[in-house]
Amino acid sequence: MSDDDLTPFLDDPLVQALRAPVQEHELAGEDAALSMFRQSLPARRRRRAITRAGVTGAGIILGLGLSGGVAAAYTTDALPDPVQNAVHAALDPLPLPAPPTAHARHLRQVARAERRAERAAARVATHPPSPPARSGPRPSRTPAAVVPPVQSNTQPRPSASPTPAAPKPSMTVAVSAARVPVHGQVVLAGRLTRGTEPLPGHTIYAAELPAGESTWRRVSSGQTGSDGTISLTVPPLTRNVRLRLVTAQGLVSRQVAVVVVPKLTATSARSGNERVVTIHADGGRPGDELVLLRRDGTAWTRIASSSLASDSTGQFVVPGPGAAPVHYLVRLVATARHTASLVQFAVPAR
Amino acid sequence: MPRQRSTQEAVLEGDLDAALLRAQAGDEAGFLTLWRALQPMLLRFLRVYGGDAPEDVASDTWLQVVRDLQGFKGDATDFRRWLFTIARHRAIDAGRSRARRPLALVADTGSLDDRRHEPSAEEQVMARMSTDDALATLRTLPAAQAELVALRVLADLDVATVAGIVGSTPGAVRVGVHRALRTLAQGHGPKAVQVP
Numbered sequence: 074m075s076d077d078d079l080t081p082f083l084d085d086p087l088v089q090a091l092r093a094p095v096q097e098h099e100l101a102g103e104d105a106a107l108s109m110f111r112q113s114l115p116a117r118r119r120r121r122a123i124t125r126a127g128v129t130g131a132g133i134i135l136g137l138g139l140s141g142g143v144a145a146a147y148t149t150d151a152l153p154d155p156v157q158n159a160v161h162a163a164l165d166p167l168p169l170p171a172p173p174t175a176h177a178r179h180l181r182q183v184a185r186a187e188r189r190a191e192r193a194a195a196r197v198a199t200h201p202p203s204p205p206a207r208s209g210p211r212p213s214r215t216p217a218a219v220v221p222p223v224q225s226n227t228q229p230r231p232s233a234s235p236t237p238a239a240p241k242p243s244m245t246v247a248v249s250a251a252r253v254p255v256h257g258q259v260v261l262a263g264r265l266t267r268g269t270e271p272l273p274g275h276t277i278y279a280a281e282l283p284a285g286e287s288t289w290r291r292v293s294s295g296q297t298g299s300d301g302t303i304s305l306t307v308p309p310l311t312r313n314v315r316l317r318l319v320t321a322q323g324l325v326s327r328q329v330a331v332v333v334v335p336k337l338t339a340t341s342a343r344s345g346n347e348r349v350v351t352i353h354a355d356g357g358r359p360g361d362e363l364v365l366l367r368r369d370g371t372a373w374t375r376i377a378s379s380s381l382a383s384d385s386t387g388q389f390v391v392p393g394p395g396a397a398p399v400h401y402l403v404r405l406v407a408t409a410r411h412t413a414s415l416v417q418f419a420v421p422a423r
Numbered sequence: 424m425p426r427q428r429s430t431q432e433a434v435l436e437g438d439l440d441a442a443l444l445r446a447q448a449g450d451e452a453g454f455l456t457l458w459r460a461l462q463p464m465l466l467r468f469l470r471v472y473g474g475d476a477p478e479d480v481a482s483d484t485w486l487q488v489v490r491d492l493q494g495f496k497g498d499a500t501d502f503r504r505w506l507f508t509i510a511r512h513r514a515i516d517a518g519r520s521r522a523r524r525p526l527a528l529v530a531d532t533g534s535l536d537d538r539r540h541e542p543s544a545e546e547q548v549m550a551r552m553s554t555d556d557a558l559a560t561l562r563t564l565p566a567a568q569a570e571l572v573a574l575r576v577l578a579d580l581d582v583a584t585v586a587g588i589v590g591s592t593p594g595a596v597r598v599g600v601h602r603a604l605r606t607l608a609q610g611h612g613p614k615a616v617q618v619p
Binding site for chain 2: 078079081082085086087088090091092093095096099100102103105106107109110111112113114251252
């Protein structure tokens with residue numbers, strides 16, 4: 074799609090974030106989707122199989138003719154496929170499912186499209202890079218953007234020309250999530266290499282720098298595998314941290330940041346005609362600010378604020394049930410130690 | 424600055440057409456290619472437009488897609504438009520259904536925790552604005568504006584297609600998207616939260 078109309082906003086962090094690379098959780102449900110697809114398959118597969126009968130089907134249709142009943146059955150996929158073939162031929166201008174008689178053409182289109190896709194895929198950088206499709210000289214292409222593992226600061230940038238000098242060891246790092254609920258864990262994964270050669274059997278430490286502190290500390294360790302990779306689980310997080318991988322020899326990967334989302338829960342109790350709503354913030358700290366907002370039409374209006382007590386709770390008093398339901402939202406304001414968090418509740422109508 | 428594209432988008436721009444044809448021929452890999460390329464965008468769109476159950480609406484959307492896939496005619500661009508049109512209709516249906524449900528005073532069990540929050544200055548230093556933050560910010564816009572941005576920026580549909588989906592003109596869509604993005608850039612949302 075052309076982005077001409079969006080050009081003034083392409084540097085906007087919000088637009089960049091909206092178009093950020095896909096996150097793993099956004100691909101959850103793949104199995105269910107595939108299951109749905111499979112359930113839709115049998116009719117199509119049956120049709121393709123019978124289409125291969127070809128001439129036999131054409132003979133059958135001559136005997137049946139094109140009665141109104143046949144045409145109606147066509148739309149319900151109730152006819153034998155050869156019959157449908159012929160009906161399709163007769164009703165082709167109608168916006169009905171593609172006829173099996175087009176299947177051969179369809180397969181050719183598939184083949185052509187697949188070849189185009191292979192050429193497109195070859196233009197996209199992958200690692201390890203795929204071998205060139207042919208041995209002759211080809212114009213160099215700039216690899217399309219991919220999500221690269223974060224490179225160590227010490228790793229030389231890839232160059233278009235070969236670099237004869239022996240490369241220094243380098244270590245990539247990637248984190249399984251940049252945002253976790255309080256007490257959540259993340260996995261740091263990385264790869265230790267010298268140039269393109271993996272460096273197996275090296276001890277790697279995961280180190281964290283919690284928000285508000287100035288000293289890195291090692292929290293887990295392991296050894297690189299035969300392919301130079303390492304995967305380390307970081308202990309449960311209760312505040313924002315920076316993480317990195319470190320070798321025993323002092324090679325340090327780039328830092329990655331992980332923010333912690335406190336968990337808010339709301340409970341209520343009657344107090345005359347009012348409701349006392351207690352907010353518990355797991356991951357919040359005494360003194361953290363809570364804000365109560367009420368939905369008025371499409372806008373949220375701030376109506377009160379409070380702060381967390383020593384037991385990590387705060388309270389608000391709201392009117393009891395009235396003529397219409399009222400929606401509320403409590404926001405725990407972000408601090409250096411955690412990101413903001415929300416909980417919503419509603420007081421129903423009388 | 425060149426436009427940022429995700430891995431999936433970069434890879435699939437070249438082969439979505441092929442994947443579509445293969446999926447229509449009953450090929451699972453083709454369907455999965457389509458799904459993996461479009462599901463994340465669909466979810467992000469529905470997190471702005473699809474109420475409190477975007478995953479359910481997305482599932483309903485794909486259900487209709489697989490049911491009608493064989494009859495679909497068009498290329499990957501047409502498919503994308505078809506997919507988001509279905510999603511929009513399913514989201515509207517879900518909204519009507521929600522409106523009929525009784526409300527109760529309940530504690531949210533956390534489903535919103537990951538969806539609605541605002542970045543602190545500290546976070547912006549520590550990390551770029553996350554997609555969750557951006558979606559939460561987008562939801563502070565009036566619904567009609569949020570929908571335009573979601574379709575244009577998230578779903579990556581061109582202006583004319585967005586106009587066709589929402590029943591407007593390309594000019595109005597262009598102006599609406601600009602106005603919305605300018606509003607967001609100036610201070611993360613309109614006057615959604617007012618201090619009394």
